[in-house]
Amino acid sequence: MSENTPRNEHGDAEVIDFPTMVPLPQEVREGQENTPDSGKPPTSERVTHDDAADDAGEEAPPVRVDAQLDAYRAQGADFLAELAERAQSQRPIVPAWAHSKEEAAHTLRWVVAYYAHVAAYQATRSPKYLLKLAARTPRGTVRAVGGFTRWVLDWEGEGARVEAAKRNDAETYLKLSRQRDRRVRARAIVAVLVAITLLIAAILVAGAPTWAQWSTLAGLVILLGLIGAPADRPLIDRAALPQQVAKLDSDVVVRAFGAIGISAITQAQAKGKDGITFASAITRDGPGWRADIDLPIGVTAADVMERRARLASALRRPLGCVWPEGDPGVHEGRLVLWVGDRDLSKRGLLTWALAKTGRHDFFAPVPFGEDPRGRAVGVPLFQHNVLIGSLPGQGKTAAVRVLTGGAALDPSVQLWPHELKGSGDLDPYERVSHRFVSGIDDTSIGYAAESMRLLREEVMRRAPALKKLPRDICPDKRITRDIADKRSVGLFPLVAIFDECQNLFAHPFYGAQAGEDAEFIIKVGRALGVVLILATQRPDKDSLPTGVSANVSVRFCLKVGGQVENDMILGTSSYKNGIRATVFRPEVDAGNGYLVGVNATPTVVRTAYLDQVATDQVAQRAHALRTAAGTLTGIAAGQDSAPVTQVDLLADICAVAPVSDGKVWSETVVDRLAELRPDAYGAWAELEADAKANQLAAALKPYGISTIQIGRRISGKVVNRRGIDPAPIAAMVTQRNKGRSGG
Numbered sequence: 103m104s105e106n107t108p109r110n111e112h113g114d115a116e117v118i119d120f121p122t123m124v125p126l127p128q129e130v131r132e133g134q135e136n137t138p139d140s141g142k143p144p145t146s147e148r149v150t151h152d153d154a155a156d157d158a159g160e161e162a163p164p165v166r167v168d169a170q171l172d173a174y175r176a177q178g179a180d181f182l183a184e185l186a187e188r189a190q191s192q193r194p195i196v197p198a199w200a201h202s203k204e205e206a207a208h209t210l211r212w213v214v215a216y217y218a219h220v221a222a223y224q225a226t227r228s229p230k231y232l233l234k235l236a237a238r239t240p241r242g243t244v245r246a247v248g249g250f251t252r253w254v255l256d257w258e259g260e261g262a263r264v265e266a267a268k269r270n271d272a273e274t275y276l277k278l279s280r281q282r283d284r285r286v287r288a289r290a291i292v293a294v295l296v297a298i299t300l301l302i303a304a305i306l307v308a309g310a311p312t313w314a315q316w317s318t319l320a321g322l323v324i325l326l327g328l329i330g331a332p333a334d335r336p337l338i339d340r341a342a343l344p345q346q347v348a349k350l351d352s353d354v355v356v357r358a359f360g361a362i363g364i365s366a367i368t369q370a371q372a373k374g375k376d377g378i379t380f381a382s383a384i385t386r387d388g389p390g391w392r393a394d395i396d397l398p399i400g401v402t403a404a405d406v407m408e409r410r411a412r413l414a415s416a417l418r419r420p421l422g423c424v425w426p427e428g429d430p431g432v433h434e435g436r437l438v439l440w441v442g443d444r445d446l447s448k449r450g451l452l453t454w455a456l457a458k459t460g461r462h463d464f465f466a467p468v469p470f471g472e473d474p475r476g477r478a479v480g481v482p483l484f485q486h487n488v489l490i491g492s493l494p495g496q497g498k499t500a501a502v503r504v505l506t507g508g509a510a511l512d513p514s515v516q517l518w519p520h521e522l523k524g525s526g527d528l529d530p531y532e533r534v535s536h537r538f539v540s541g542i543d544d545t546s547i548g549y550a551a552e553s554m555r556l557l558r559e560e561v562m563r564r565a566p567a568l569k570k571l572p573r574d575i576c577p578d579k580r581i582t583r584d585i586a587d588k589r590s591v592g593l594f595p596l597v598a599i600f601d602e603c604q605n606l607f608a609h610p611f612y613g614a615q616a617g618e619d620a621e622f623i624i625k626v627g628r629a630l631g632v633v634l635i636l637a638t639q640r641p642d643k644d645s646l647p648t649g650v651s652a653n654v655s656v657r658f659c660l661k662v663g664g665q666v667e668n669d670m671i672l673g674t675s676s677y678k679n680g681i682r683a684t685v686f687r688p689e690v691d692a693g694n695g696y697l698v699g700v701n702a703t704p705t706v707v708r709t710a711y712l713d714q715v716a717t718d719q720v721a722q723r724a725h726a727l728r729t730a731a732g733t734l735t736g737i738a739a740g741q742d743s744a745p746v747t748q749v750d751l752l753a754d755i756c757a758v759a760p761v762s763d764g765k766v767w768s769e770t771v772v773d774r775l776a777e778l779r780p781d782a783y784g785a786w787a788e789l790e791a792d793a794k795a796n797q798l799a800a801a802l803k804p805y806g807i808s809t810i811q812i813g814r815r816i817s818g819k820v821v822n823r824r825g826i827d828p829a830p831i832a833a834m835v836t837q838r839n840k841g842r843s844g845g
């Protein structure tokens with residue numbers, strides 16, 4: 103043990119075990135206990151060590167870094183001990199915002215944008231500043247001339263001379279007077295030189311070009327205006343108002359974490375510890391504060407995220423300002439708490455980055471919106487499928503418009519929008535679409551189902567086409583920009599949008615097959631440049647096949663009502679893991695949602711907003727790009743899209759169940775239908791007997807036809823199953839056909 107080893111008040115040497123803290127001397131502890139904030143020292147640096155209090159005994163208050171420093175000093179701690187103590191509060195070499203390239207770029211952009219704003223703000227006010235300076239020029243002239251005269255005549259020494267005269271101190275007075283005479287003589291020479299210089303300058307300026315005269319005048323006005331400025335009225339206005347929002351400090355954060363009901367933290371705080379540790383100092387990060395926090399062992403970031411509302415209450419901030427998120431790159435217990443100055447939902451409508459100008463590259467993410475920290479968020483379409491869900495009126499269509507706009511602004515992308523509500527929200531894109539439909543009626547749904555079938559066929563066509571490409575053109579067996587641009591190869595990107603897709607998937611007739619086709623496209627198509635964007639306001643198992651919801655890669659969930667819908671859109675266990683789109687408020691948070699599958703962790707995003715007019719302008723630009731590139735096809739080129747095969751269920755039943763055969767079991771009808779049209783009914787035939795009957799019953803319901811119980815004697819026993827009576831169906835078809843031919 104070295105001589106410098108710290109000793110306690112009894113003179114016993116204490117072992118300082120880096121980085122464990124030493125117990126505090128009694129007087130330091132007493133001092134802390136007397137502080138009003140229950141023993142917390144008045145510091146924002148709260149880097150603590152959980153074992154410290156144990157070392158110091160059960161009752162010891164938390165030992166924070168500043169208190170330790172005092173303790174070490176009081177004990178005359180040695181060099182190494184002091185270093186050990188300092189090491190606990192050392193600041194990261196690379197600041198937290200510079201850990202990732204994106205964050206560093208974002209921060210840099212933010213700083214540049216800030217100073218660009220300041221520069222623009224001041225530039226627009228420069229005429230006002232010039233006027234202010236001009237108004238202050240007379241006072242500046244008086245001050246400058248007066249100050250110079252006082253200097254030449256040495257008036258600053260006047261007081262001392264008068265004092266000496268008053269004291270009848272002749273010797274000092276004479277000394278000061280002689281000094282003054284010397285000074286005045288020298289300064290008078292300087293004054294004459296200055297006067298001559300000014301005179302020459304005036305003569306030169308009088309003969310100089312006009313711009314030089316104006317520049318000199320401006321320089322004089324600025325100089326004299328600055329000299330004439332009153333001390334209490336600054337010339338320059340502030341481009342950024344001083345921070346209105348209270349700084350986030352560690353005391354407030356520690357207190358808040360103690361109030362959100364995480365027992366590991368509350369128990370630690372009951373023992374006088376903080377319960378959480380700050381991985382680095384709380385810093386400014388964009389328009390808010392960032393705290394990197396290590397949670398107690400066993401507590402995860404998700405545990406905090408699911409208590410976001412309580413945390414906001416404890417921090418005394420609006421819910422829309424408080425955004426805890428995990429940093430799994432470090433560990434599951436690391437939490438990045440970002441507290442914004444302004445509520446996310448009060449940011450107003452975000453203008454889409456491509457709303458006014460620019461084109462898009464399908465192989466880059468489509469600009470989509472901003473996260474709470476104001477960082478731009480994009481959604482990649484290449485190699486992805488997108489599922490969007492929410493309650494009605496929360497911003498689904500707006501999100502779909504933005505993604506469709508991105509796809510439209512790459513002229514190599516073929517667009518197939520289907521808006522199955524009939525609201526016309528996507529109508530502007532019709533002029534750039536290969537296939538397009540807007541409607542909720544059976545024909546529109548049939549058209550959308552036909553699109554799914556065609557997309558499936560397209561995916562199957564593409565697989566061998568991609569395989570056949572020479573290795574030098576396609577080394578990775580992936581579609582590239584180059585391949586996409588070679589129209590003759592036929593592997594251009596194809597983006598199909600199904601807004602309100604529940605109306606397709608839950609359709610009694612088209613739904614089952616469309617669901618199967620969608621699942622196939624999602625699983626196979628993304629590698630072949632075929633992308634689905636699905637949006638639904640009814641994310642339940644009947645309206646969104648599980649094969650679809652389980653396989654999409656990018657998910658965006660705006661406000662939903664409950665856990666089931668949340669997990670249908672965001673993926674199983676999302677709710678349990680604290681990713682809860684249920685926390686968004688109806689209407690207030692329209693446009694805010696959880697985006698999963700883009701960043702390493704789920705991100706809250708406020709989407710950019712395109713109204714109908716802005717969408718129309720985007721579509722016009724997309725049309726111009728496509729005209730120039732020669733990629734207008736299908737509906738956009740005025741050609742009829744592929745004809746829709748209208749499947750006529752009733753006519754098909756008449757074909758497979760003649761009236762003369764009498765009543766027939768549903769499963770038999772389904773099997774015969776599948777044989778007649780495998781494309782349309784093939785999926786039904788793969789169902790169990792009961793499910794076949796249910797499927798047929800659901801498909802007949804819209805026509806007002808119910809299935810009935812039919813008993814058959816098999817091996818002497820009567821077996822009852824559901825089936826149909828073909829007679830009324832045949833009558834209905836005859837009636838309908840008569841009506842049609844009459845029309």
Ligand SMILES: Nc1ncnc2c1ncn2[C@@H]1O[C@H](COP(=O)(O)OP(=O)(O)OP(=O)(O)O)[C@@H](O)[C@H]1O
Nearest residue numbers: 451494495496497498499500639692693709710711
């Ligand atoms: N990104 C956004 N930013 C701000 N407000 C938005 C945003 N997106 C949507 N809104 C607001 O929410 C309203 C409804 O948006 P939108 O029509 O996209 O919702 P929706 O979920 O598609 O509704 P529905 O299911 O009824 O079609 C808009 O009129 C707008 O006022």
